[in-house]
Each structure stands twice: as C-alpha cells, then as structure tokens.
Amino acid sequence: MKPQKILRSAWEGLMLNKVRSFLTTLGVIIGVASVIIMLAVSAGTEAAIANQINALGANLIIVSPARGIPGAARTMLIDDAYAIADQVVGIAGFSAEQTPPPLTVKANGTSLDSIAVIGTTADFPTVRDYAVASGRYFDASEDERKAKVIVLGAGIAADLFGTDDPLGQTVTVGSTKLTVVGVMEAKGMVADVDYDGRVYLPINLVFQKFMTTMPVGGDRVRTIYVKAESQEKIPSIITQINSILADRHDVDPAKPDFTVQTQQDIIATQEATTAAFRDLLAWVAGVSLVVGGIGIMNIMLVSVTERTREIGLRQALGARPADVLMQFLLEAIILSLAGGLVGVAVGIGGSYLFGALGSMQTQIVPESIPLAFGAAAIVGIFFGYYPATQAAKLDPIVALRHE
Amino acid sequence: MEPIIQIREMTKIYGEDEAAVSALAGVDVTVERGEFVAIMGPSGSGKSTLMNILGCLDRPTSGAYILDGRDVSQLSKNELAEVRNQKLGFIFQSFNLLPRLSALANVMLPMLYNPVEDISDEESEARAIASLESVGLGTRLHHRPNQLSGGQQQRVAIARALVNRPPLILADEPTGNLDSKSSVEIMDILHKLHAGGATIVMVTHEHDIAAHAQRTICVRDGKIMNDGHCAETR
Structure with missing residues (x-):
C-alpha cells in the first residue's frame, strides 16, 4: 500500500x-x-x-568586598583604588564608589527626601558609559581637594529646577551647600536603580561630610569599577588586581576578602x-x-x-x-x-x-x-x-x- | 484445468484439551472453475467455520486447502491478506460498506490494498466505475450508502467484490437482509456473473435461494452430509 x-x-x-x-x-x-x-x-x-549588567558599561571589572567574610567590608579603601590605578597595566580608567545613607536634597525652595547620594571618582562618566548632558563632571583635583560641587541626575535636576538652568545654582545636601557643575543625561531605571533620581558627588567630599557617623574607616569604598583598555586585557588585569589587593590586605590570595568579577561572571x-x-x-x-x-x-x-x-x-x-x-x-x-x-x-x-x-x-x-x-x-x-x-x-x- | 477449490481431510478444532470443540471433523470439498455452489446447514453445523476458512479469514487445524493451485492452509497473516485481496471477492449479509464513503470510493477500496499491482488513482477509478456499471449502478457513483436502498447497497458490495477480478466470489447470506424483490435482483446479478464464467460459493439457509445454485453442499456436525442435494436444514 x-x-x-x-x-x-x-x-x-x-x-x-x-x-x-x-x-x-x-x-x-x-x-x-x-x-x-x-x-x-x-x-x-x-x-x-x-x-542590566551590560548597561553598567563596557569591559568592566568589578571589585567589591567579599560577602560573608567578617570585616571584609571595612578593608577595601579608596587607597586600594589608587593603587590599582597606579600599578595595573592595561586599564583605561577606574571609578571608586561609595553610597552614604539617603539624604535630603534642597534647592530653589524645593526639598526632596531620601535621595541617593553617590560619591565617585572623576572617571565615573567614562568608566560607566554614562555621559554628562550639560555642564561637566568634576575633575580629579576637585575630588582630591573635596571641592563642594555636585552633578545632578536628570530627574533630580527637573524636580528641583524645572526648566531653569541648574548650572551654577546652589543645592543643599544634608546641611552642606554645593554648587551644581553638571547634569547627567537621562538614563532611566536600570537593574531597579533609578540613575536619574540620584546625585553624584566627589567621593572624598562624601568621606569627609557624610561618612563620619560610620563606626570605622571613613574612606571605605563599596565598589571599584575598573575599565579595561580592551576585552583581551581583562584576564591579565584580574590577575594583577588579585595580587595587588591580596598584598595590600595581607590576605592569602586563595582566600581573598574581596571579589574580582567581570560582567560575564555576574551574568553567569x-x-x-x-x-x-x-x-x-x-x-x-x-x-x-x-x-x-x-x-x-x-x-x-x-x-x-x-x-x-x-x-x-x-x-x-x-x-x-x-x-x-x-x-x-x-x-x-x-x-x-x-x-x-x-x-x-x-x-x-x-x-x-x-x-x-x-x-x-x-x-x-x-x-x-x-x-x-x-x-x-x-x-x-x-x-x-x-x-x-x-x-x-x-x-x-x-x-x-x-x- | 484443476479445480479452483480442493479441500482435503480438513479439521478445525477450537480450544484445547477437554474444552476442545471440533467445528470441522474431516471435510473434503472440491469446487470446479465456473461452478455456482451453495453451502447449507443448520446453525452450529460448521458452515460458518468452513466459510471463514474458504475466505482465508481463518486457518484450519489440519488438512489442505488448495485455492487456485496454491496451498493456503498454513499461510501467515500477511500472506492470507494478499490471497484475500487477489483471489477472493466477498459479499456479506450486512453489505459492510463504509458509511462515509461514496459508492465509488467503497468499490475502490480493494485496489488500495492491492500488493501486486500499483494502480494509479485514475485507473482505479475507471475500474470501479466499470464495475459499478456492470451491476447497474452507473448513475449512483457518488451516492453514500445511506442514500441507497438495501438492494443497491448490496450491488455496490458486489461491484467491490468484482473489482480486483478475483477467481472466486464468496457470498455469505447475500440476500439475508433484503426483501424478496431485491433478493431476486441480487440473484439475477449472481446468475449473470456465473453465466459470464465466474465461480461463486454462497452460504444460505434459504432453500429457494440455494435452488439458484447448480449444486448444494450440506454441512452437519462438522461433516459434509450430502454433496449434491440438501433435503432439510435447521
């Protein structure tokens, strides 16, 4: 048939x-x-x-305190970031970041409660692929001398100043008066973080003004983002960072109190x-x-x-x-x-x-x-x-x- | 020419050991080519068993069944299917047409299973139409069985039995479900086929129907009682 x-x-x-x-x-x-x-x-x-993870920026290496190790959060300092920047070969920039508890931000008669304040180093916009829309970001010397400057997220700028130009205006964060030098481009919500609803300050200013209530170590950093010059250099940079930090923290390289991850690691x-x-x-x-x-x-x-x-x-x-x-x-x-x-x-x-x-x-x-x-x-x-x-x-x- | 059917010392036993029932107890039957034979016998006589074996639907326990020159008594299921397709045309009491198919499609069915020839759709349709015309249903090709009378349905079944040009036609109570007028029509067709050279073996329990045949084989208690004339049945 x-x-x-x-x-x-x-x-x-x-x-x-x-x-x-x-x-x-x-x-x-x-x-x-x-x-x-x-x-x-x-x-x-x-x-x-x-x-979301790729939106952090390209070719990033993320250094953070190891979870579950007592005291690890206290050992990673801004000097670690400077050491990495000085000694590691093949990096295009770095951004150390620290976040104090949310603060009140006031300007122009408007007051905003519980605003996330991010202290960063000067390379933040290039490392994190997050451009300044108007004005400029603070530079390394402003950071070093704790200049009283602030860069606003797009949403904060709109909330405080509406259609007025915020550049040169004064903003009070907590009880500190700061001058607006720049406004970031609108980025929206990424990984549940509202980038536009934050303000960006020199990290050393943050250490001085907003981290003093912390029990120990006013110059601790939460995360160091290191940008590699290219994808190929990432493995070598990771090795260098591991050895520098193990040395500085005086820990066994096999049992570090920090983690060094790529975006691919986090995605995996x-x-x-x-x-x-x-x-x-x-x-x-x-x-x-x-x-x-x-x-x-x-x-x-x-x-x-x-x-x-x-x-x-x-x-x-x-x-x-x-x-x-x-x-x-x-x-x-x-x-x-x-x-x-x-x-x-x-x-x-x-x-x-x-x-x-x-x-x-x-x-x-x-x-x-x-x-x-x-x-x-x-x-x-x-x-x-x-x-x-x-x-x-x-x-x-x-x-x-x-x- | 050798006979179309030669059955020698055939037995059929159902069940085993103490439960064994002998349906056929040593039967010899010969049917010559071109004969029109009726098989009669009361219920339980073994005539249905004999008919099933003649139709290659069942196998005998012992003995030989030579059909058209080939011993088919111990063939496999697949070989028996081929023999049924090639050598036999069945006419059933209850017609057994597929209700959803037209008369034409019902008649084409045997060609669907033809293992020897690969018949094209056109050829198959042409043969089915010719077959239906030969039983006087050339104008009813596309009617469904439920649109046809009982006599017409049985004529479709006859057309189906003829379409593969088998050397033997087996009719099992072909008029059992028909009124007397339709019965006459069907018997006329069988006579015409016989006159045209067909070999027909018909099971019936009606004497006037059996009387149409040239010869009557009477089966009783699994044996052939009287090959030639059957005086009383039931």
Missing part, C-alpha cells in the same frame, strides 16, 4: 469527526504553545538581566538562578504535552472500538496488519503534528502578546520551536502506537461481526 494512500485513509478517518479531532489536538496545541511561551519568558528574563551567576526557574517551567510545559498525548491515545482507543467493523472489512479486502497499524498510527501523528503546527503559531503569538501586554520581557528561543514540534511528533508516535496495535491485532472474523 502506497504511503500517500494510507495518509489519505488516515485523513478521511479524522475528518469523520472534525470537532472531536480538533478537541483532541487542543491538548497538544496547549502543550506546544506553553513550551515555547515558557522558554520565551525565561529567555526574556535572562536577556533583561544581561542588559544570574543565569544559574534563572536556569532552575526555566527548567521548572519547561517541565510543567512538558507535562501538559504528555497530557495532550494521553488525550490522543484515549480518543484513538475509542476510535478503534467504534470502527471495529471497518477494520474487519479492510482486513477482508486485503489490508495487512501493518496497513491497519499505519492507518491508525498516522491518524495519531497527523493529530499531534497539526496540534504542533497550531501550537507553534499560538506559542509565537502568545510570546509576543505576553511581552507586549505584561511587565515580563519575552524572547522567543529559536530552538524551542523544533524542540516543541519534535516533542509533539514523538508524543503522537508514542501515544498512537498502542491504539494502532490494538487495531492491527483484531481478528477479522470477530471484527466483521462486531455490532
């Missing part, structure tokens, strides 16, 4: 009961679509995280967390695909029983057991492949819809389409095989007499 003839018989069998065939495929449609959507959601989440760490989430979603979607397959098996078993006489007749007319097997197996495979095709369309459409309507970012994983479609085909073969063998095993004499 020629394949296309079996295919036609199988198709006719399905068209016998269009509504039932459609409802049966619904399980597969939902399964395939959810595999694609679930993977798109988790890929979108990963991409969002990667975006984040992805490890989302991977568990993604696997869970994939399993849930996979289970719904299996449930869809069981639906197909159920309907095929009913169909074999209903069509027992037809099977007997086909056998009497010369259908071999293999012909009967193929006819019913193909019916199951057509059901699941049709479900797979529609499911892929629904999955792609659903992913876009989720991304457009919800707060979740989605990104369709190209591999998920053949994966889900292939899984649907396997489900069809797997769950169609048993009913098909039941059909092929029928004794033609018994089948012909079936009422």
Whole structure:
C-alpha cells in the first residue's frame, strides 16, 4: 500500500469527526504553545538581566568586598583604588564608589527626601558609559581637594529646577551647600536603580561630610569599577588586581576578602538562578504535552472500538496488519503534528502578546520551536502506537461481526 | 484445468484439551472453475467455520486447502491478506460498506490494498466505475450508502467484490437482509456473473435461494452430509 494512500485513509478517518479531532489536538496545541511561551519568558528574563549588567558599561571589572567574610567590608579603601590605578597595566580608567545613607536634597525652595547620594571618582562618566548632558563632571583635583560641587541626575535636576538652568545654582545636601557643575543625561531605571533620581558627588567630599557617623574607616569604598583598555586585557588585569589587593590586605590570595568579577561572571551567576526557574517551567510545559498525548491515545482507543467493523472489512479486502497499524498510527501523528503546527503559531503569538501586554520581557528561543514540534511528533508516535496495535491485532472474523 | 477449490481431510478444532470443540471433523470439498455452489446447514453445523476458512479469514487445524493451485492452509497473516485481496471477492449479509464513503470510493477500496499491482488513482477509478456499471449502478457513483436502498447497497458490495477480478466470489447470506424483490435482483446479478464464467460459493439457509445454485453442499456436525442435494436444514 502506497504511503500517500494510507495518509489519505488516515485523513478521511479524522475528518469523520472534525470537532472531536480538533478537541483532541487542543491538548497538544496547549502543550506546544506553553513550551515555547515558557522558554520565551525565561529567555526574556535572562536577556533583561544581561542588559542590566551590560548597561553598567563596557569591559568592566568589578571589585567589591567579599560577602560573608567578617570585616571584609571595612578593608577595601579608596587607597586600594589608587593603587590599582597606579600599578595595573592595561586599564583605561577606574571609578571608586561609595553610597552614604539617603539624604535630603534642597534647592530653589524645593526639598526632596531620601535621595541617593553617590560619591565617585572623576572617571565615573567614562568608566560607566554614562555621559554628562550639560555642564561637566568634576575633575580629579576637585575630588582630591573635596571641592563642594555636585552633578545632578536628570530627574533630580527637573524636580528641583524645572526648566531653569541648574548650572551654577546652589543645592543643599544634608546641611552642606554645593554648587551644581553638571547634569547627567537621562538614563532611566536600570537593574531597579533609578540613575536619574540620584546625585553624584566627589567621593572624598562624601568621606569627609557624610561618612563620619560610620563606626570605622571613613574612606571605605563599596565598589571599584575598573575599565579595561580592551576585552583581551581583562584576564591579565584580574590577575594583577588579585595580587595587588591580596598584598595590600595581607590576605592569602586563595582566600581573598574581596571579589574580582567581570560582567560575564555576574551574568553567569544570574543565569544559574534563572536556569532552575526555566527548567521548572519547561517541565510543567512538558507535562501538559504528555497530557495532550494521553488525550490522543484515549480518543484513538475509542476510535478503534467504534470502527471495529471497518477494520474487519479492510482486513477482508486485503489490508495487512501493518496497513491497519499505519492507518491508525498516522491518524495519531497527523493529530499531534497539526496540534504542533497550531501550537507553534499560538506559542509565537502568545510570546509576543505576553511581552507586549505584561511587565515580563519575552524572547522567543529559536530552538524551542523544533524542540516543541519534535516533542509533539514523538508524543503522537508514542501515544498512537498502542491504539494502532490494538487495531492491527483484531481478528477479522470477530471484527466483521462486531455490532 | 484443476479445480479452483480442493479441500482435503480438513479439521478445525477450537480450544484445547477437554474444552476442545471440533467445528470441522474431516471435510473434503472440491469446487470446479465456473461452478455456482451453495453451502447449507443448520446453525452450529460448521458452515460458518468452513466459510471463514474458504475466505482465508481463518486457518484450519489440519488438512489442505488448495485455492487456485496454491496451498493456503498454513499461510501467515500477511500472506492470507494478499490471497484475500487477489483471489477472493466477498459479499456479506450486512453489505459492510463504509458509511462515509461514496459508492465509488467503497468499490475502490480493494485496489488500495492491492500488493501486486500499483494502480494509479485514475485507473482505479475507471475500474470501479466499470464495475459499478456492470451491476447497474452507473448513475449512483457518488451516492453514500445511506442514500441507497438495501438492494443497491448490496450491488455496490458486489461491484467491490468484482473489482480486483478475483477467481472466486464468496457470498455469505447475500440476500439475508433484503426483501424478496431485491433478493431476486441480487440473484439475477449472481446468475449473470456465473453465466459470464465466474465461480461463486454462497452460504444460505434459504432453500429457494440455494435452488439458484447448480449444486448444494450440506454441512452437519462438522461433516459434509450430502454433496449434491440438501433435503432439510435447521
């Protein structure tokens, strides 16, 4: 029997009961679509995280106190940053940063509570790829002599001065009067940080004015961002930083009280967390695909029983057991492949819809389409095989007499 | 020419050991080519078993069944399917047409399973139309079974039995579900086929139907009682 003839018989069998065939495929449609959507959601989440980390700036090496080591937060000082800047070969700049508790910012009769104040060194805009929109950033000498200058985030500038030019105006941070020298470009929310709602001060001024209430070490830094001249120099820079800091902190290089990470390291760490989430979603979607397959098996078993006489007749007319097997197996495979095709369309459409309507970012994983479609085909073969063998095993004499 | 059917010392036993029931207890039957034979016998006589074996739907426990020159008594399921397709045309009491297919598509079914010839769709359709025309249904090609009378449905079934040009036609109570007028029509068609050289073996329990055949084989208690004339049945 020629394949296309079996295919036609199988198709006719399905068209016998269009509504039932459609409802049966619904399980597969939902399964395939959810595999694609679930993977798109988790890929979108990963991409969002990667975006946020890359938005820190390009070719960055991030030095921070090691977590979980007592006293580590106290040992990383601004001098460490200067040592790195002096001794490490291949760096384009560095930005040491420290954040005192939020403060009140006043100007022009307006008062803003709980504003994040960031103390940075002069290279901050180039290291963090974050440009000044008007005016200028403070320079290294202003930082060194603790000049009373301030650079405003775009949002703060708008809140305090509206459409007026803030340059040259006086802003009071806590109880310290500062002169506005620049306004940063609008950057918006990145990694849950509102860059526009912050103010930027020379780090040494911050040490002097705002860190004095801290128990020890007024010149501690939270993070040192080091910008490499190029991607290729990153490994060598990491080695140099490790050895300089281990030496300065007098710790065993194998058990440092600081961490040196690249953005890729951080992305990889984040992805490890989302991977568990993604696997869970994939399993849930996979289970719904299996449930869809069981639906197909159920309907095929009913169909074999209903069509027992037809099977007997086909056998009497010369259908071999293999012909009967193929006819019913193909019916199951057509059901699941049709479900797979529609499911892929629904999955792609659903992913876009989720991304457009919800707060979740989605990104369709190209591999998920053949994966889900292939899984649907396997489900069809797997769950169609048993009913098909039941059909092929029928004794033609018994089948012909079936009422 | 050798006979179309030669059955020698055939037995058929269902079940095993103490539960064994002998349906056929040593049967010899010969049917010559071109013969029109009726098989009669009461319920439980073994005539259905004999018919199933003649139709290659079942295998005998022992004995030989030589059909068109080939011993088919111990063939595999696949080989039996091929023999049914190539050598036999079935006519059933309940027609056994597929309800969703047109008369034409029903008649084309045997060609779908033809393992020897690869028949194109056009050729297959042409043969089915010719076959339907030969039973007087040339104007009913695209009717579904439920749009046809019982007699017409049985004529579609006859067209289906003829379409692969088998050397033997097996009719199992072909008029059992028909009124007397339709029965006459069907018997007329079988007569015409016989006159045209076809070999027909028909199971029936009606004497007036059996009377259409040239010869009647009477089966009782798994044996051939009287090959030639069957006085009483049931």
